[in-house]
Every structure is written in C-alpha cells, then in structure tokens.
Amino acid sequence: MRVSQTNSRTNLAGDLLLHLGGSGDGPLHERVKRAxxxxxxxxxxxVGTALPPSRQLAADLGCSRWAVTEAYGQLVAEGYLEARTGSATRVRWSNAADADERRPAAGQTPLPRFDLAPGLPDLRAFPRRRWADAVRAQVTTAEFTEFGYPPPGGHPRLRRLLxxxxxxxxxxxxGPQDVTVCTSVTDGVRRVCQTLRAQGITAVGCEEPGWTRLREVISAAGLRAVPIPTDDGGVHVEDLAAQADLRAVLxxxxxxxxxxxxxxxxxxAALLHWARRVDGVVLEDDYDAEFRYDRRPVAALQGMDPSRVVLFKSLSKVVSPALGIGWIVAPxxxxxxxxxxxxxxxxPPTLDQLAFAALLESGAYDRHLRACRHRYRDRRDALVRSLADQLPDAPVSGIAAGLHLILRLPVTVNTEAVVRAAADRSLRVADLTAYHATDARAEHGLVLGYGNLADSAVEEAVGLLRAAIEESR
Structure with a gap:
C-alpha cells in the first residue's frame, strides 16, 4: 500500500510505499512494523526523516491508530526510530556500510575555506529577493500560453530587451532577431562551432594563454583549436593572419x-580587417566587460562590424552560473x-527568461551591476594592498577590471607546488601555466580570483598564500 503524505513539513517521508502483506501474515501492527x-x-x-503522525498514517492505511502507535513504539524500542515529546517521530538508524558509500570518495577535495580561483562572482550578493519577486510576478501574471514550449531562439520579450x-x-x-538565448557562453560557443563546421570551417584560432574550457568545447565540436600568441595588447593579429587555413578566431x-x-x-581594427579579407568571423567573448574600475569599459567589438562578429555573454560571471542564462548576438x-x-x-526555462526580462526592464539588473562594480573595485584594491604588503617581490599585473588578477612570482618559486601547498591550507588558487595550450609557457605566476572571496577574508587568505609560496621556494 502506498502511503501519501499531504501536509507540508521538512524532510517528511512523503508518498511512502509500505508492503504490508495480507491478513494471513500476522497482526496488522506487526505488519506495519515489519514494513x-x-x-x-x-x-x-x-536518517532524520520525520514519519507521518500516527493518526494520519492510520487513516492512509485504513487501520486503527493503535496499530500505528504500537508499531512506532516497538521500532523506538529496537532503536530504529526516535520519539521526542512535541516533535515528530524520526528515523535514527542507518546501515553503516551504506552510509560509508554515500561519503565523498577517497581523495576528493573538500570545499576550500578561501576560494581565490577565478570563475565565480560574489555568490553572497545574489539578488535573492529581486529574483524571487520577479519569478513570482511572472507566475502570477503571465498568460497561460507562456507555459508551453519556449519559442526557438528564446522568448521574444527577452530578445528585444537584450x-x-x-x-x-x-x-x-x-535587433531582437539577431539575439539567440542560450544557457551559457560555453553553450553558445558550442552551438556556433557546430554551425561553423557545417559551413566548412575546420579550425578556430584561440588566445594563448586562454580559457581552457572553451578550447575543449571547440575540439569537441570537431574543430581544431589553433593557439594564437597573446600579450598585454591582446591577441597577435599578425600571427593569426599567418595561419592560412583560419577563418574564425575566439x-x-x-x-x-x-x-x-x-x-x-x-x-x-586589424582583427576586423583580417575577418573581412578571409571572409571569416570573430567570436567575441564579452568577458568581464561590465567591471572596469579605472575608466569606462571599451565598447564591444561587435559594434564596429556587426556582419563579421558573433558576441557571447551570460549571467554566470555577473549574477550566478546557477541561473543558466546566456545569449548569442550574431549576424x-x-x-x-x-x-x-x-x-x-x-x-533556459521560459519563466526564468521572463524574470530576467523584468529585471532588465525595471532597471534592477543595472542597479545590481552598479553595486557589484563598487564591491569588486574595493575588494580588488584591498587584495592588491595586502599582496603588496605581504609579498613585495611578487608584482600584480592586469588592468583594474574584472574578477581576477595575475600575481607574478619569482622564477625560483614552483607554481605547481604553490597550488598544492595552498590547497593543504584550504586555499584554492590557479596556476597561470594551466591556461596554456603549448609548451612555450613564458608566463610564470598565479591567477587569483576575488569575486567570491569575502571582504573580511582578504588578509587571512593572503597570509596563507604567502606561507604556501615560502614553502615552495
């Protein structure tokens, strides 16, 4: 018999399937106990699950309440259940072997206390109330037709507002017709690469060093990822032009x-000239464009030649990767x-698309970005000051923007050893060489992300990093 749990409580054994057997299998309270x-x-x-109240379980089973209370009492005596006055009867027994199987696998790294790896915004700053209000408003006001399958390319309202x-x-x-809603930049690049391959393009130039995941996506789509040297001025267009078979670059x-x-x-200008000359396309990842702290950010490259540039962006580094909302702007x-x-x-689900559209239309998204911009600027300043005080022989590079910076280390420091020593101190950092696709790894240092680092943790995190570096000299 299936027992249905109807009232709303936390961790209740809802819709519980009990096999009671027949009347010939013994008294009902014994059968309930065995089940x-x-x-x-x-x-x-x-363990910890609250069982239904005896009166409700009896009603679901169609038996007397005494049969249920008697079964509960016997299981309490046997140590399977725990009963407390004024609280629900809860499960207290577990199979130790099964519990061990549910534990993290041996060697699995626990979450660090201090996360200085790049890739996350400030998850503490997620606009919970604004997002909840926006979703709730769409649930209560959206036309019933909105609850069907989403239209191809994304909801028209979100595409227009984007x-x-x-x-x-x-x-x-x-225009709205040029915007395609996707789930992330990774998803967008994957889809465009599949399209490029269908059109006979076989390779994509990639910045070297660059984001490893996107190189993997390009390769998984059946295209060749070609490393193009990059320095403080950006990608080397002359090296890109030297690749005769290239018609696309990320x-x-x-x-x-x-x-x-x-x-x-x-x-x-040279990059766009190259794209026109080879009848190619530039894939522009508009990474960190919202967060420039020393001046206004430069405009998107797409605006200089919309016929040759495909632009990608998502909310993953701006609000949260949990939302799974991104977009592609293509010719x-x-x-x-x-x-x-x-x-x-x-x-993304239609209701989430509409909720984000509401935040765009109301200005709430702009307000969120302004608040984040001030927070990240102050946090970066604090991190740079602390690094200068505690690691004076390790200069910082990279413009005042985004959610990460580069810490240049002396060549006497083994960066791989630093990453390991930092992990031993529950501190996550990234080795700059990990983002290279070739063996010509001239860059030496660490990539430090500060997006998801608490302001109060900056000094302690840098102190642990200093200890890890001293250990690795």
Whole structure:
C-alpha cells in the first residue's frame, strides 16, 4: 500500500510505499512494523526523516491508530526510530556500510575555506529577493500560453530587451532577431562551432594563454583549436593572419583571460580587417566587460562590424552560473544557420527568461551591476594592498577590471607546488601555466580570483598564500 503524505513539513517521508502483506501474515501492527523496518533498512527512509503522525498514517492505511502507535513504539524500542515529546517521530538508524558509500570518495577535495580561483562572482550578493519577486510576478501574471514550449531562439520579450540593453551599454548593433538565448557562453560557443563546421570551417584560432574550457568545447565540436600568441595588447593579429587555413578566431577583447589585458585599438581594427579579407568571423567573448574600475569599459567589438562578429555573454560571471542564462548576438546569416543546424538546442526555462526580462526592464539588473562594480573595485584594491604588503617581490599585473588578477612570482618559486601547498591550507588558487595550450609557457605566476572571496577574508587568505609560496621556494 502506498502511503501519501499531504501536509507540508521538512524532510517528511512523503508518498511512502509500505508492503504490508495480507491478513494471513500476522497482526496488522506487526505488519506495519515489519514494513517500516524494511523501508528503513533498505535506505528508502533516511536518517532524520520525520514519519507521518500516527493518526494520519492510520487513516492512509485504513487501520486503527493503535496499530500505528504500537508499531512506532516497538521500532523506538529496537532503536530504529526516535520519539521526542512535541516533535515528530524520526528515523535514527542507518546501515553503516551504506552510509560509508554515500561519503565523498577517497581523495576528493573538500570545499576550500578561501576560494581565490577565478570563475565565480560574489555568490553572497545574489539578488535573492529581486529574483524571487520577479519569478513570482511572472507566475502570477503571465498568460497561460507562456507555459508551453519556449519559442526557438528564446522568448521574444527577452530578445528585444537584450538588444536594447546591449545597444546602450555595450555599443552592440543588433535587433531582437539577431539575439539567440542560450544557457551559457560555453553553450553558445558550442552551438556556433557546430554551425561553423557545417559551413566548412575546420579550425578556430584561440588566445594563448586562454580559457581552457572553451578550447575543449571547440575540439569537441570537431574543430581544431589553433593557439594564437597573446600579450598585454591582446591577441597577435599578425600571427593569426599567418595561419592560412583560419577563418574564425575566439577572443576576449574587453578583458583577456587570464592575462587581464585589453585588445588595443590598432589590433581591433586589424582583427576586423583580417575577418573581412578571409571572409571569416570573430567570436567575441564579452568577458568581464561590465567591471572596469579605472575608466569606462571599451565598447564591444561587435559594434564596429556587426556582419563579421558573433558576441557571447551570460549571467554566470555577473549574477550566478546557477541561473543558466546566456545569449548569442550574431549576424542574420549566422543566426539563421545557427537555428537550422541545432534545432534541439536547450534554452533556459521560459519563466526564468521572463524574470530576467523584468529585471532588465525595471532597471534592477543595472542597479545590481552598479553595486557589484563598487564591491569588486574595493575588494580588488584591498587584495592588491595586502599582496603588496605581504609579498613585495611578487608584482600584480592586469588592468583594474574584472574578477581576477595575475600575481607574478619569482622564477625560483614552483607554481605547481604553490597550488598544492595552498590547497593543504584550504586555499584554492590557479596556476597561470594551466591556461596554456603549448609548451612555450613564458608566463610564470598565479591567477587569483576575488569575486567570491569575502571582504573580511582578504588578509587571512593572503597570509596563507604567502606561507604556501615560502614553502615552495
């Protein structure tokens, strides 16, 4: 018999399947006891789970309340259950072997106390109330037709608002029809690479060093990822032009990862000239564009030549990767091919798209960005000061922007050993050499992210990093 739990409580054994057997299997209270014991021993009811009140379970089973209370009492005496006055009857027994199997595997790294690795915004600053209010408003006011399958390319309202927002904030030249909603930059690059391959493009130039995950996505799409040297002025366009078979390149012109540079004006112009000359396309990851602390950010490269640039962006580094909302802005030709090539592509739930659209329309998203910009600027300043005080022989590089910086270490320091020593101190940092695709790894240092680092933890985190570096000299 299936027992249905109807009232709302935390960790209740809802919709519990009990096998009571027939009347010939003994008294009902014994059968209830055996069924509950079996459910506990099989792991179908976990430790700490609250069982239904005896009156409710009796009603669900169609028996007397005494049969249930008697079964509960016997299981309490046997140590399977725990009863407290004024509280629910809860499961207290677990199979030790099963519990061990549910523990993290041997060698699995626990979450660090201090996370200085790049890739996350301040998760403490997630706009919980604004997001909850926006979702709630859409649930209560959206037309019933909105609860069907989302339209291809994303909800029209979000596409329109994104086109308007990107036009005023990033200088993007696009209409709603040029915007495709996706789940992340990774998802967007994957989809575009599949489209490129379908059009006969076999390779994509990638900044060296650069974001490892995107190189993997390009390779997984069946394309060759070609490393293109990158320095403080951005990607070397002359090295890109020297690759005769290249017609596509992936770049982060607003804030290069990991070097933290900006594509200089002469290279911006040269990159677009190259794309026109080879009838190619520039894939622009608008990474960290919102967070520039020393001046206003440069406009998106897309606005200089919308016919040759595909722009990618998501909320992962701005609000939270948990939302799974991103977008692609592409020329009409590529947008049409994109939808034609990948007709089974997933996209964020419609209600989440509408909630984000509401934040854009109300100005709440802009307010969130302004608050984050001030917070990150102050945190970066505090981190730079602490590094200068505690590690004076390790200069910082990269423009005042984004959510990470580069800590240059003396060549006498083994950066791989620093990463290990830091992990031993529950501090996560990233080795700069890990973002290289070739053996010519001239860069020596660490990539330090401060997006998800608590302000109060800066000094202690740098102190642990200093100890790890001293140990690794």
């Amino acid at each position: 509950l014991r079996a459910a506990i021993r099989d792991g179908r009811i976990e 086109a308007e927002y990107l036009g005023r904030s990033r200088g993007v030249v696009a 770049t982060t012109p607003a804030h290069q990862f990991p070097l933290g540079s900006v594509l200089v004006p002469e290279r911006r 009409p030709r590529w947008t049409a091919l994109l939808h034609e090539t990948d007709q089974t592509a997933t996209q």
